[in-house]
Amino acid sequence: MEYTIQKLGQLAGISTRTLRYYDEIGILKPSRINSSGYRIYGQNEVDRLQQILFFRELGVSLESIKEIISASSFDREKVLKEHREKLLEKRKQLDLLIENVEKTISSTEGKIKMTDKEKFEGFKQKMIDDNEKKYGKEIRGKYGDEVVDQSNQKLKNMTQEQYAEMERLSADVIETLKKAFATGDPAEELAQKAADLHRQWLCYSWNSYSKEAHAGVAQMYVDDERFTAYYDAEQPGMAKFLRDAIFIYTGMKK
Template structure:
């Protein structure tokens, strides 16, 4: 069975432009075309598209997905088992975050009291789901050094680091209605810079580029803005000010 590109787009819920892009970058090339030049997708193409969308749901970059699914060692069943395991983990984390939202609403109404720790249950920045992209942008050596530092930490140290990260996000969220070059914002961003350099090695330029990625990459924006709408943009601007000011 062959399906036209518009029918695939309607079936899956993605745009024709996205399918054209997947074809252009060699991620998903349809097996045929009509006499008029319209793309035709086979059952095998649709199975591959399903795999791609599972990986996208798990925030894998397209370059990494292409590398995985076009590898000679790629096993579709094994990949599906991996998808299932990772999605269950993601569902568990989201369920925890929803529970945190419910408790926070009750807290805001004065119905219950929440501890500081309870306010941030479900947030976990102790691992980096975008490691592959970091490798592509800054190279394996920098990422390997960061991983080595994180791996050498005890579990208690890693948990303490994650709590510190969440606390800085929360602090910056509370400042985001002000100016990114304010003394308070710059002090908080310095804490962020110092913390990142405990885990890796960031130059001021890399720090500034990281802030820009918070806005350019919707996955970063989505995660950071959980602490407050517009936080990613505020952090980008504050990090740029910090980098420009301190390298003069």
């Protein structure tokens, strides 16, 4: 049985380009060239191609296949074993890679968690927990026990992704705030956007939003040095600027 290049390609499920390439690198030459210059393949070439494709599927390079094909079954086994060693080595490296990627991911998550634990639980939860001591009566008095408890509960129930989204919002608030701060006007559009982002951020831990509560928190940012320090770390005066923006946003400016 003789095959043209396309017929053989179809038979083997490979492209004609591949066959021409195999011819070019001398790994599979046609049995003859007809008068029109067409490549004609015979049974031997079909068998050889079968072997080539078999080893190719094992991930052996064409260079190595060339050796394998023209080697005895004894040497073939040797080459295969070498190839196996290479694969095992590759897998070891891959495993290392995966491990490192996972470490990185979990450290990133850890950071988010840390950010959340420090800036959120150790800061925020402390803000609520701890502020219970300072502002506890005040907040609970102003917004009721339910609001505070629900907030605490909501925090505890947040998923990783929600943390992340919250973290993103938080960063967005800071960034927008920084840009807005440059204008110096808390009534300006960017500052109002920051206030709105801050509201969205608040809603991640609060079940119900009220202008009064929002404004109350804003005032806290100025009154409590820990919050002030957090926002002023970016730019001195930012805590106050945020408070002013939120006051305007909530219509609570006195």
